[in-house]
Amino acid sequence: MANSEESRPQKKRKVEVSPPFSLLSSLPDEVALNCVALTSRWDHEALSLTSKRYRSLLTSHDLYKIRSLMGRTETCVYVCLRIRPVDRWYILRRRKNLDADLIPIPSLPSRSRVASSVVVLDSEIYVIGGSKGGIPTCEVWVLDCRTHTWRIVPSMGMARANASAGVIDGKIYVLGGFISDDYSNWVEVFDPKTQTWDSLPLQKELPGRRYIHDSVVWDQKLYAVDGKEETFYYSPCQGKWGRGNRGHLVGNRRDWCMIDNLLFCISKKGSIHWYDPKDLNCPEGCEPEGMYSKEVLGLDSLKRSLSTSRLVHFDDLSVALWQKEKLRYSFPSWAPTRLIDLLPGARLTNCGPNIVLFWDVLKGNRREIWCAELSFKRLAGEIWGNIEWSNALMNVDPLVDGYELLYSASVTL
Structure with missing residues (x-):
């Protein structure tokens, strides 16, 4: 009998395996946050679906502080495409095979707008002003990049489109963006802590700037560039205005951004x-001189494709402002007569130590939106670029003149 019992096949004991992250349920929030902070940003959406507790942990301000202390932060690039008549927001996702694609996120719950100013403050993207149906607006919307939710904040005192904007010492400075002879409100400053706007006048000796196509923050100053490549700045810490040097060629630069102090x-x-x-600086008492740029070497394979891009179009308000500036400054006969011929059709944005490019390519009967990431190195006084990856993000209808890249911004989370 004993032998027969021993000869019977033994039933295998079923081993229960805990589902992923279930062990975190028994941990205190402080310990669980440290565990969650180690996961990739791309896993957060799936994790948030498992329970209310995880959703709460993933939206905690403490989570992003812990990720920063651990050195686990990631740079995410957000993109706004205008696919008429609506604006659609995406996040650029890198894949392990070096491909990339666009992941849709909730879009701005408001009427489509162009010519807005976009700045990043902490983990949020501010969309400031802009033109809705050809009419400037003073509205300001904020995208919380941790939860991908939108909220509206107090409006500016002036409706603005094509304004210059930048962040200095945790405050948002917005310059210009309207046509008026009253420059008492030419600058507005937003303090996110008090949720209030203050106004600053434009200095009288500086000419009134209307059409601004680029801006950049450097050395605690907000520099703006107008349609004639003339540069001026405002220094909040000094409370004064100044004139900067001007571009060497009229209107052939766009999307200024700072990377590694360049x-x-x-x-x-x-x-x-x-x-x-x-x-950028022009010494006081001196006339502005030309800023002579140098070309990044090693990127010849991109030039032709980027030069034919028309991903950036211009709204009627931008064109009207440009025409006024052109007449005002009496551009020479050789200068381009259309705004679309003056500025590049491709767009770039900083992404950590690199640059991300967006442009469109016409291939036979289809048009593709492309993206590439570039890295840089300095050799013998020159800057060399390297294409880390490049691929098409989507196909669009080439017969529909309505695909436009409005904004791109990088956020560290």
Whole structure:
């Protein structure tokens, strides 16, 4: 009998395996937050679906402080495409095979707008002013990049489109963006702590700037560039205005951004250029001089494609402002007559130590929206670029003239 019992096949004991993250349920929030902080940002959406507790942990301000202390932060690039008649927001996702795609997120719960100013403050993107149906607005919307939710904050005192904006010492400065002879409210400053706007006048000796196509923050000053490549700045800590040096060529630079204390931009000929930001300054009492940029070397394979891009279009308000500036400054006969011929059609934004490019390519009977990431290194006084990856993000209808890249911004989370 004993032998027969021993000869019987033994039933295998069923081993229960705990589902992922279930062990965290028994841990205190402080310990659980440290565990969650180790996960990739791309896993957060799936994790948030498992329970209310995880959703709460993932939206905690403490989580992003812990990620920063652990060195686990990630830079995410957000993109707003206008696919008429609506604006759609996406986040750019890198894949392990070096491909990339666009993941849709909730879009701005408001009427489609163009010519807004976009700045990043902490983990949020501010969309300031802009034109809705050709009418400037004073509204300000904020995208919380931790939860991908939108909220509206107090409006500006002035409706603005094509304004310059930047963040200095935790406050948002917005310059220009309206046509008026009254410059008492030419600058508005938003304090997110008090949720209030204050106004600053434009200094009388500076000419009134209307059309601004670029801006950048450097050395605690907000520099703005107008349609004639003339540069001026405001210094909050000194409470004064100043004139900067002007661009070497009229209107052939766009999307100024700072990387590793160098100023990068893109030209309408499809080349990436760089400046020493010290060249922005014009000594007091001196006439502005030309800023001579240098081309980033090693990117010849991109030039032709970028030079033919028309991903950026211009709304009627932007064109009207440009026409007024052109007449006012009496541009020479050789200057381009259309705004779309003056500025590049491709767009760039900083992404940590690199640059991310967006442009469109016409291939036969289809149009593709492309993206590439560029890294840089300095050799013998020159800057060399390297294409880390490049691929098409989506196909669009080439017969529909309604695909436009409105904004792109990088956020560290």
